[in-house]
Amino acid sequence: MGIAMSELKQKKLYIKTWGCQMNVYDSRRMSDILSPLGYTATETPEDADMVILNTCHIREKATDKVFSEIGRLRDIKEDRAAEGKKTLIAVAGCVAQAEGEFIMERAKAVDLVFGPQAYHELPEMIVKATGQRIVNTDLGVDTKFDTLPQESLNHGPAAFLSVQEGCDKFCTFCVVPYTRGAEYSRPVEQVLNEAKKLAASGAIEITLLGQNVNAYHGEGKDGKTWGLGRLIEEIAKIDEIKRIRYTTSHPVDMEEELAYAHRDIPKLMPYLHLPVQSGSNKVLKAMNRKHTAESYLETLSQFKKHRPDIAFSSDFIVGFPGETEEDFEATLACVKQVGYQSAYSFKYSARPGTPAAAMQAAIVREEIKQERLERLQAVLNEQFLAFNQRVVNTLQPVLFERKSDKSGQLQGRTPYNQLVSVPANDRLIGQIMDVKINHASPTALRGTLELLEVAE
Ligand code: SAH
Ligand code: SF4
Ligand code: F3S
Numbered sequence: 001m002g003i004a005m006s007e008l009k010q011k012k013l014y015i016k017t018w019g020c021q022m023n024v025y026d027s028r029r030m031s032d033i034l035s036p037l038g039y040t041a042t043e044t045p046e047d048a049d050m051v052i053l054n055t056c057h058i059r060e061k062a063t064d065k066v067f068s069e070i071g072r073l074r075d076i077k078e079d080r081a082a083e084g085k086k087t088l089i090a091v092a093g094c095v096a097q098a099e100g101e102f103i104m105e106r107a108k109a110v111d112l113v114f115g116p117q118a119y120h121e122l123p124e125m126i127v128k129a130t131g132q133r134i135v136n137t138d139l140g141v142d143t144k145f146d147t148l149p150q151e152s153l154n155h156g157p158a159a160f161l162s163v164q165e166g167c168d169k170f171c172t173f174c175v176v177p178y179t180r181g182a183e184y185s186r187p188v189e190q191v192l193n194e195a196k197k198l199a200a201s202g203a204i205e206i207t208l209l210g211q212n213v214n215a216y217h218g219e220g221k222d223g224k225t226w227g228l229g230r231l232i233e234e235i236a237k238i239d240e241i242k243r244i245r246y247t248t249s250h251p252v253d254m255e256e257e258l259a260y261a262h263r264d265i266p267k268l269m270p271y272l273h274l275p276v277q278s279g280s281n282k283v284l285k286a287m288n289r290k291h292t293a294e295s296y297l298e299t300l301s302q303f304k305k306h307r308p309d310i311a312f313s314s315d316f317i318v319g320f321p322g323e324t325e326e327d328f329e330a331t332l333a334c335v336k337q338v339g340y341q342s343a344y345s346f347k348y349s350a351r352p353g354t355p356a357a358a359m360q361a362a363i364v365r366e367e368i369k370q371e372r373l374e375r376l377q378a379v380l381n382e383q384f385l386a387f388n389q390r391v392v393n394t395l396q397p398v399l400f401e402r403k404s405d406k407s408g409q410l411q412g413r414t415p416y417n418q419l420v421s422v423p424a425n426d427r428l429i430g431q432i433m434d435v436k437i438n439h440a441s442p443t444a445l446r447g448t449l450e451l452l453e454v455a456e
Helices: 021-037 060-082 093-106 119-129 176-180 188-200 228-235 256-264 281-286 293-306 325-338 366-389
Strands: 011-017 039-041 050-055 088-092 112-114 134-136 158-162 205-209 243-247 271-273 311-318 342-347 395-403 409-413 419-423 432-440 445-449
Touching (some): 011 021, 021 039, 021 050, 021 119, 050 060, 050 093, 060 093, 088 093, 088 119, 093 112, 093 134, 093 176, 112 119, 188 228, 205 228, 228 243, 293 325, 311 366, 325 366, 342 366, 395 419, 419 432
Parallel strands (some): 050 088, 158 205, 271 311, 311 342, 419 445
Antiparallel strands (some): 395 409, 409 419, 432 445
């Protein structure tokens, strides 16, 4: 006989998420897994019976933030214990994967540490963790998606769907191959089932996620291997899904099939996030990126040929070991040839265990990194503004995703992934509406709804 719902003890779960969209997706899946155990979400750790920190290891600062958060939680845990309440503290994600044992040694308040490929075992781990502290950093991904609950109801109109995980590229600066393990693509059937479930529970837009999403090579319905373009074509057949995006791509795996998809599939949004990292071929080689600045620019023009209005985005690292002023100027020159809609730029941060961390002799001084970052961002900001200004005074179809912090306003996105704030009623969340764009800044737009004339 099953347990009646009323007998199931209600518990509160607080999840804090850092890092990439993959972590956002994983956090939602963790709350899916815990909901049948009686856990409901809370925004305040003081109320939480269980806290999960879903962490990011990509740069040093990201890691530092996790340890300061653990300090704050230790105090909360002690206060709660004084009131006779138990608090389970779990560290998940990429810091957990990279520094599992170290976290246990350094932070005694932590009960449970598990990596990105082990969270499907959460229910068992929680039971065990009542008597002991646990570290689970198993990297075998094959069984995870099979055992996760199917439905994820915990999303808004724009949902994430993880299709590919891990990375075999080993860029010399990056921790991801060590924290996420080897590349793995989910079978097409499994992805489609999840997409249909998301659609049935209100998703209008799906963003397909992967550390190298364009390297997707899942087992197709016909037994053959399907690439990302083919997968997108199939997802586009789901009626309720009106928009499809994907991120993050790697220049080496870009295939023309995907450019054709941008030409032929109207639901595939005209936006491509393709990180180049640097415009200097010498630096790209030292980074082990396996592409040149020229081949990157060639890829962008191929996509533009098939989808002329496509918006481009990238990631940049400044101050990689050995980067000279001339190398940095090559990055600026590369940027100037593109005209980005958005981009993320970072100062190089040495990560323990990566090959670049051993390039001690060629370290770039902090002041120089800072100065280059500012110069790069000045050029990028001009481009973002120019891109955004181009849609001012036009009508753009905007998918309303959420309420904005300002009351009476909603936030949504244009096809080019531009963030727009619009005065509108909450019931328009989940709708795609034509918005007249009135104002542009480098990072956002403001607009108004086009309303029909109302007779007096
Ligand atoms: N898989 C994606 C993104 C990986 S992490 C890709 O290959 O593009 C996201 C971004 O963080 C990277 O694109 C890179 O620009 C940045 N990054 C990764 N490691 C870094 C490091 N050690 N220091 C600074 N930035 C880093
Ligand atoms: Fe990291 Fe490079 Fe893999 Fe991207 S492709 S996740 S930057 S190793
Ligand atoms: Fe960070 Fe891990 Fe994503 S290191 S960027 S959370 S894959």
